[in-house]
Amino acid sequence: xxxxxxxxxxxxxxxxxxxxxxxxxxxxxxxxxxxxxxxxxxxxxxxxxxxxxxxxxxxxxxxxxxxxxxxxxxxxxxxxxxxxxxxxxxxxxxxxxxxxxxxxxxxxxxxxxxxxxxxxxxxxxxxxxxxxxxxxxxxxxxxxxxxxxxxxxxxxxxxxxxxxxxxxxxxxxxxxxxxxxxxxxxxxxxxxxxxxxxxxxxxxxxxxxxxxxxxxxxxxxxxxxxxxxxxxxxxxxxxxxxxxxxxxxxxxxxxxxxxxxxxxxxxxxxxxxxxxxxxxxxxxxxxxxxxxxxxxxxxxxxxxxxxxxxxxxxxxxxxxxxxxxxxxxxxxxxxxxxxxxxxxxxxxxxxxxxxxxxxxxxxxxxxxxxxxxxxxxxxxxxxxxxxxxxxxxxxxxxxxxxxxxxxxxxxxxxxxxxxxxxxxxxxxxxxxxxxxxxxxxxxxxxxxxxxxxxxxxxxxxxxxxxxxxxxxxxxxxxxxxxxxxxxxxxxxxxxxxxxxxxxxxxxxxxxxxxxxxxxxxxxxxxxxxxxxxxxxxxxxxxxxxxxxxxxxxxxxxxxxxxxxxxxxxxxxxxxxxxxxxxxxxxxxxxxxxxxxxxxxxxxxxxxxxxxxxxxxxxxxxxxxxxxxxxxxxxxx
Numbered sequence: 001x002x003x004x005x006x007x008x009x010x011x012x013x014x015x016x017x018x019x020x021x022x023x024x025x026x027x028x029x030x031x032x033x034x035x036x037x038x039x040x041x042x043x044x045x046x047x048x049x050x051x052x053x054x055x056x057x058x059x060x061x062x063x064x065x066x067x068x069x070x071x072x073x074x075x076x077x078x079x080x081x082x083x084x085x086x087x088x089x090x091x092x093x094x095x096x097x098x099x100x101x102x103x104x105x106x107x108x109x110x111x112x113x114x115x116x117x118x119x120x121x122x123x124x125x126x127x128x129x130x131x132x133x134x135x136x137x138x139x140x141x142x143x144x145x146x147x148x149x150x151x152x153x154x155x156x157x158x159x160x161x162x163x164x165x166x167x168x169x170x171x172x173x174x175x176x177x178x179x180x181x182x183x184x185x186x187x188x189x190x191x192x193x194x195x196x197x198x199x200x201x202x203x204x205x206x207x208x209x210x211x212x213x214x215x216x217x218x219x220x221x222x223x224x225x226x227x228x229x230x231x232x233x234x235x236x237x238x239x240x241x242x243x244x245x246x247x248x249x250x251x252x253x254x255x256x257x258x259x260x261x262x263x264x265x266x267x268x269x270x271x272x273x274x275x276x277x278x279x280x281x282x283x284x285x286x287x288x289x290x291x292x293x294x295x296x297x298x299x300x301x302x303x304x305x306x307x308x309x310x311x312x313x314x315x316x317x318x319x320x321x322x323x324x325x326x327x328x329x330x331x332x333x334x335x336x337x338x339x340x341x342x343x344x345x346x347x348x349x350x351x352x353x354x355x356x357x358x359x360x361x362x363x364x365x366x367x368x369x370x371x372x373x374x375x376x377x378x379x380x381x382x383x384x385x386x387x388x389x390x391x392x393x394x395x396x397x398x399x400x401x402x403x404x405x406x407x408x409x410x411x412x413x414x415x416x417x418x419x420x421x422x423x424x425x426x427x428x429x430x431x432x433x434x435x436x437x438x439x440x441x442x443x444x445x446x447x448x449x450x451x452x453x454x455x456x457x458x459x460x461x462x463x464x465x466x467x468x469x470x471x472x473x474x475x476x477x478x479x480x481x482x483x484x485x486x487x488x489x490x491x492x493x494x495x496x497x498x499x500x501x502x503x504x505x506x507x508x509x510x511x512x513x514x515x516x517x518x519x520x521x522x523x524x525x526x527x528x529x530x531x532x533x534x535x536x537x538x539x540x541x542x543x544x545x546x547x548x549x550x551x552x553x554x555x556x557x558x559x560x561x562x563x564x565x566x567x568x569x570x571x572x573x574x575x576x577x578x579x580x581x582x583x584x585x586x587x588x589x590x591x592x593x594x595x596x597x598x599x600x601x602x603x604x605x606x607x608x609x610x611x612x613x614x615x616x617x618x619x620x621x622x623x624x625x626x627x628x629x630x631x632x633x634x635x636x
Contacts, residue, residue: 553579
């Protein structure tokens with residue numbers, strides 16, 4: 001049945017006063033198409049899936065994946081091949097340090113005092129050993145050891161081969177660590193034997209520092225040991241420390257490939273290599289035989305006198321070279337440095353040589369001049385006495401020095417004056433470092449000239465109120481022995497490069513301390529100290545005399561400061577002696593210091609012992625001249 005035609009109608013007018021659009025007529029609506037007629041449509045039946053379509057999609061996806069894979073393969077093999085290969089190589093490469101052979105330290109005749117030998121450090125990975133011996137295969141093997149038993153076997157084997165207690169090895173192997181050093185310095189042959197028996201043990205290249213002369217020259221040579229941080233031997237004290245850069249050389253390296261999962265180097269895999277440059281040898285001025293003898297005699301004398309310590313220095317009088325530098329009980333290089341170089345003390349009457357050198361240089365005295373010396377003298381607020389009680393006595397200048405009169409020396413110093421005295425102190429090197437190559441040198445102490453008070457000049461001329469080291473004391477007397485020219489002492493004679501080229505050490509700058517005539521006169525006056533005879537014409541150092549050799553020298557005794565009161569102690573002394581022989585043309589200078597021998601024993605007998613050996617060791621010709629005898633004290 002047909003639908004009736006649509007009828008157009010107008011909407012009703014808006015209510016007057018309503019807000020909105022104005023009342024406009026709507027446009028006429030277009031008529032729509034007439035409705036369709038006929039029977040109703042059946043619903044559509046779903047189309048079954050097409051398997052060929054799915055196959056086409058799968059093939060398409062496979063092609064896409066193959067294209068992507070091919071592109072990646074091209075990238076890996078062509079574009080990124082170099083980078084990937086480099087990354088893989090880096091994972092296999094290991095940079096190995098090739099330690100430089102450390103230079104040797106030799107005495108003046110080439111006798112080795114220190115050198116290095118090849119050594120191996122035996123190391124292990126306790127965790128890996130435990131894991132390797134805990135696998136199911138091992139556990140299921142009848143009679144197989146447990147990890148603990150295996151470690152015990154390794155420790156026992158190492159102890160037997162190295163002839164030492166195995167317990168420390170076992171304790172290290174039982175730790176829960178991935179790296180332990182079992183033995184730091186092992187002979188290469190023994191290391192090879194251990195590794196052949198126990199594959200779990202690895203080795204590292206090292207050096208062992210050897211001191212074939214033992215503690216001979218030990219306070220000079222010092223010591224060195226392997227440094228894990230630096231991967232080489234490192235100097236600790238002495239010349240081993242001061243000259244470490246010269247001795248050490250320059251390490252090299254090797255870049256090698258290692259097997260996957262281990263540190264084993266693949267044979268023939270070296271990629272880059274730089275050889276190590278061996279260190280330089282150092283030749284000392286020391287005489288090893290003399291050094292040994294001086295150390296022995298010094299130690300024996302210190303023990304006999306009960307002194308706390310002592311030091312001795314022997315110089316070549318013409319060159320200033322140190323032939324021996326010894327310390328009692330300090331042969332093995334004390335941590336704080338060599339006491340003969342680092343530890344100053346008040347020298348006492350040894351310093352009177354400064355006063356008389358200044359007086360002679362200024363032309364104020366002659367050795368035979370006579371001076372009436374009272375038993376004491378007042379300087380500012382201090383009263384100074386002689387070591388023996390006496391009234392006014394006539395003494396020669398030889399006698400004032402030979403009998404070590406404090407009063408006579410201060411009377412002479414007053415003629416010299418503070419300025420000339422201070423000038424001579426400086427020329428003789430007192431108050432300044434010698435510049436010796438050893439570490440930690442002290443320059444001693446001398447009050448600044450501007451700070452001198454009235455009493456200062458009552459102390460310094462007799463060796464109190466200032467300090468010096470045994471080496472400085474020896475250097476002062478070397479100037480007198482060498483006709484007034486002081487040559488700063490040195491302990492290094494030369495260096496020898498790995499190619500064998502020998503380079504002499506730079507020569508120190510000589511210092512003219514006094515005229516040759518003054519030095520010669522001083523040597524004559526210092527013989528008065530060694531003069532023997534009936535009192536009052538015997539010197540204080542008669543026990544230093546040597547048969548067949550005229551000796552010139554000076555004894556010294558200085559009060560030590562009592563730390564409790566900060567004042568001078570009445571019974572604690574520094575005992576000193578400095579001398580030379582043969583007196584006319586000296587070859588050797590010997591300086592000695594004893595720290596607080598209870599009986600105040602003189603060091604003169606020790607000079608005699610060392611000097612007698614020196615004369616024989618150095619083939620010094622015997623003098624045919626009779627011992628010098630001069631008046632010291634006149635009969636009033």
